[in-house]
Amino acid sequence: MSWTDQRIDQLKALWDKGLTASQIADELGGVSRNAVIGKAHRLGLKSRPSPVKSNDADKKAAPKKAAPAPAKASVAAAPARPRPSAPVAEPAAPVRADDDAAEVPATRASAMPRIVSIGPGGFMRQGPGDQQAPIPPAPPRRLVPAKPSPEMADKTSLLDLNERICRWPLGHPGEADFHFCGVPVNPGFPYCVEHCGRAYQAQLPRGVRRPPPPMPFGGPRVR
DNA sequence: CCCTGATTCGC
């Protein structure tokens, strides 16, 4: 299995949601827990509470490991490999999509707090089996009063959302051109057909856990 | 033991 854009999206979303690497791996299927962790790190996803991380700020007694065989490193002359393990994570005030959307533009140069717009709401797939009204998404909240710039004139803003148009977010909340898809929805779903394809993916990684395959959209109405 | 994430390093 390779890391397609969509699988990466899922990874990001699930990681953000706080699922464990194992769960994510299981969810994605075809990858190991290690693969997920490895990828997550390569992507720069920040590690959430990890068991082995509370590094002392100062240690006195140096509890040396009796230098057990490296088991792997075939490095003959390589001295001790440094273990940084103190990446200094700036907490940074959490930016909420609620009311500050109008006031973010100013300083985004260096300290932008990594707001990742995961799929709308960070919801999970919805197996055709356990079909239910597709309401959970509930993307952003209320905000953006108007369309100040002409650039946004033809973009679908939050205020434009209704039952009939696709509310798949494009861009990231807070960004100037953040808007919604706006295309007519796939009847019975909050998104257009294309984005339904993104939102509800029927993959069945782990054997029996994933019920039936047929894609829901395009056909069956939910009521 | 089980779990977790972090890191290393051969590929």
Add this chain to the structure above:
DNA sequence: GCGAATCAGG
């Protein structure tokens, strides 16, 4: 870039 092997804490 990828991920198994390994490490290390809970």
